Amino acid sequence: MFILITGLLLGGTYALIAMGLNLQYGVARIMNLANGEMLIAGGFAAFWVYTAGQVSPIAALIVVAPVAFAANWLIYRIMLQPLVTRAKSRGQLETDSILATFGMSFALVGLMTWAFGGGYFNYAYLAQGLELFGSSYGQNRIAAFLIASLIAAALWLWLTYSAAGLRLRAVSVDPRSARLVGIDVRATSAIAFALGGAVTATGGALISMFSTLDASLGVLFTMKALIIVIMGGVGDIRGTIIAALILGIAETAVARLIDPGLTLAAAYLLFLGILLFRPQGLFGKKPT
Amino acid sequence: MTAREVWSVLIAAALLGLCTLLPVYGSPYWLTMGTTIAMFAVLSTSWALFSGPTHYISLATAAFFGVGTFVTGLGFQSLPFWTLPLIAAGIGAVLAALVGLVTLRLSGVYFVIFTLGLAEMVRQVVTWVQNQTGHRGMYVLTSLTEREIYWMLIGLGTIVYLAGWLIGRSRLGFALRVIGNDETVAKHSGIDTALAKVLLFMVPGAAAAATGAILAPRYIYIEPATAFAPILSFQVVIMALLGGTGRLWGPIAGVIPFTLLWEAITRQAPNQTLLLLGLAFLLIVYVLPGGFVGLWDRLRRRFGGHR
Numbered sequence: 001m002f003i004l005i006t007g008l009l010l011g012g013t014y015a016l017i018a019m020g021l022n023l024q025y026g027v028a029r030i031m032n033l034a035n036g037e038m039l040i041a042g043g044f045a046a047f048w049v050y051t052a053g054q055v056s057p058i059a060a061l062i063v064v065a066p067v068a069f070a071a072n073w074l075i076y077r078i079m080l081q082p083l084v085t086r087a088k089s090r091g092q093l094e095t096d097s098i099l100a101t102f103g104m105s106f107a108l109v110g111l112m113t114w115a116f117g118g119g120y121f122n123y124a125y126l127a128q129g130l131e132l133f134g135s136s137y138g139q140n141r142i143a144a145f146l147i148a149s150l151i152a153a154a155l156w157l158w159l160t161y162s163a164a165g166l167r168l169r170a171v172s173v174d175p176r177s178a179r180l181v182g183i184d185v186r187a188t189s190a191i192a193f194a195l196g197g198a199v200t201a202t203g204g205a206l207i208s209m210f211s212t213l214d215a216s217l218g219v220l221f222t223m224k225a226l227i228i229v230i231m232g233g234v235g236d237i238r239g240t241i242i243a244a245l246i247l248g249i250a251e252t253a254v255a256r257l258i259d260p261g262l263t264l265a266a267a268y269l270l271f272l273g274i275l276l277f278r279p280q281g282l283f284g285k286k287p288t
Numbered sequence: 289m290t291a292r293e294v295w296s297v298l299i300a301a302a303l304l305g306l307c308t309l310l311p312v313y314g315s316p317y318w319l320t321m322g323t324t325i326a327m328f329a330v331l332s333t334s335w336a337l338f339s340g341p342t343h344y345i346s347l348a349t350a351a352f353f354g355v356g357t358f359v360t361g362l363g364f365q366s367l368p369f370w371t372l373p374l375i376a377a378g379i380g381a382v383l384a385a386l387v388g389l390v391t392l393r394l395s396g397v398y399f400v401i402f403t404l405g406l407a408e409m410v411r412q413v414v415t416w417v418q419n420q421t422g423h424r425g426m427y428v429l430t431s432l433t434e435r436e437i438y439w440m441l442i443g444l445g446t447i448v449y450l451a452g453w454l455i456g457r458s459r460l461g462f463a464l465r466v467i468g469n470d471e472t473v474a475k476h477s478g479i480d481t482a483l484a485k486v487l488l489f490m491v492p493g494a495a496a497a498a499t500g501a502i503l504a505p506r507y508i509y510i511e512p513a514t515a516f517a518p519i520l521s522f523q524v525v526i527m528a529l530l531g532g533t534g535r536l537w538g539p540i541a542g543v544i545p546f547t548l549l550w551e552a553i554t555r556q557a558p559n560q561t562l563l564l565l566g567l568a569f570l571l572i573v574y575v576l577p578g579g580f581v582g583l584w585d586r587l588r589r590r591f592g593g594h595r
Contacts, residue, residue, distance in 0.1 A: 031397055031400075033404075082574075083573070091343065091395075091396060092343075094395075094396060094397055095343055095345065095396065096573055098345060098397075098400055099345070099529070099569055099572060099573045100569070100570060100573040100574075102522070102566075102569050103565075103566045103567065103568070103569025103570035103571075103572075103573065104566065104570070105566065106522070106562045106563070106565045106566030106569065107562075107563055107566030107567060107570070108566070109562050109566070110559075110560060110561075110562035110563025110564075110565075110566055111563065113559055113562065114559060114560070114563070219404075219518075220408075222404075223401070223404060223405045223408075226401045226404075227401070230398065230401070258416075259416050259419070261412055261415055261416055261419075262412050262413070262416055263412075264405060264408055264409055264412055265409050265412045265413055265416075267405075268405060268409045271401075271402070272390060275390050275391060275394065275398060275402070276390060279393075279394050279398065
């Protein structure tokens, strides 16, 4: 029971991060490997706001999200759009965007190490326990889970029922056909990328509430988000959420029952199963 | 063989002779640099053999390399040293085949993601096994000197170049060029694309593991955190791409300047190496898509060379 609940709490935050990556890859067609660094940057921002100004990390989200949105919008417009324009095929865009975002990822780690030092950082916020079903859970974990669920639900509603959400989904299905029905694919992709970055940074701020981070950890979160996105199926929000919860539970179970040092190995085992048996994702249809 | 090819072989042999003599005329500092350069030359060239024609970005180098160092760490007391690189190469090739069988049927993104975490995953498992059995790191104390390690690496490099040259002339090499141009066309003309890719991926796997086995005595003390350091994979990618993967000699044109630069930066400002790595990646994507080889070809075309 303890494993299940802790896993679900962790999976909720993972779902949010993976939704960010899914927006960037599914809609904007950018395999963003600097995603984890954006997460760490969000965490740093929350940490800095909390220790310097005693502002709660939850309130800090009001600033973190728009700033991350703007930064990612600029990154897309300045650095990634030229790659989209020059790419002759989907494969070439993938290779280019992978290399470019690797570059950004390393540059960001370098800059963050330079600005904040290479040490771990954490802070105590809502660090009391809460009794549930006979075991105690950190209040900060529960708060992070609730906020993540709230944002994920809002995002899902927005994507499903708003006109802008419909445009995003149209581009995700087929950018060329989307253009035919009068959708500005460039602007929509830029917004999807920016939104994905904002969601990821928000997830980072939430994770920093209960977890210790350092500048070099980003790639680990990128890995996890990628595995979740592939497991759930690209562009499939429902799949992403379920995959994130599965990963959260699997990691917690392995950390508890075998060894906390094996969490990535656990994620890999899931990944391997997906690659072997359902490369199209949990709910994806087989390509014909 | 055409006259041109004879010349190429002669020049290559002369350069190889010059490299082999480095320990004789060079200072210890240059021998150390030479060993590092030779190591990256082997890793980058073998990396480019696979990733050049197929455009699949492999980040598995660190995993194979680490496995190689552990082969030496576990076996150097009971087996003669020359068998260790061979055993490591065998294990590396099998590991590469397994990774390839799982991922290379699918599109390139899956492959990148899988190899990205591979070194870290193997590191976690090895650390866990060591914790279970109560071992931590291992000392690799051999009587090998740096010049012997250097010569072994030069030998390995020669094998990699020969392999690359032979693959380029073989049916496999031709099949891979077709795959690299258009995978659908390759499939329709009867090429077993998955098999060709898996076979070729075994080459960098074996070469990287053998390199790790040869270099293990240089580290003296081996532990998972250093043996499987993921940064190695990225260094190899960046050097190969900086040089250019279009030609067999491309990667080494990136290895030499980048290794020298990396060493200089490490000495001056060790914290800025990651920034350098990031900037180098961006440079390749935005300014030098074909690496130095691509630049060289473009210059030659502009200033009226032949062809």
